Amino acid sequence: VQAVKEHNRSDQSVIDHMRIIEALEQRDADKAERLVREHAMSLSKHIEEYARYLE
Numbered sequence: 440v441q442a443v444k445e446h447n448r449s450d451q452s453v454i455d456h457m458r459i460i461e462a463l464e465q466r467d468a469d470k471a472e473r474l475v476r477e478h479a480m481s482l483s484k485h486i487e488e489y490a491r492y493l494e
Contacts, residue, residue, distance in 0.1 A: 448485055451481070452478070452482070455474065455477070455478040455481070456478075458474050459471055459474045459475055459478065462474055
């Protein structure tokens with residue numbers, strides 16, 4: 440079960456990064472900044488939820 444959740448997180452990270460790159464290519468700094476913040480917050484939440492598995 441944990442491996443499936445981790446795989447989904449890595450898939451989401453790839454999607455997030457592609458969206459950030461697209462915003463940068465469009466020279467849309469506001470969108471890129473928003474996407475980076477959303478990605479960081481999502482990753483932070485994920486780490487908080489699964490930190491116990493790292494111990």
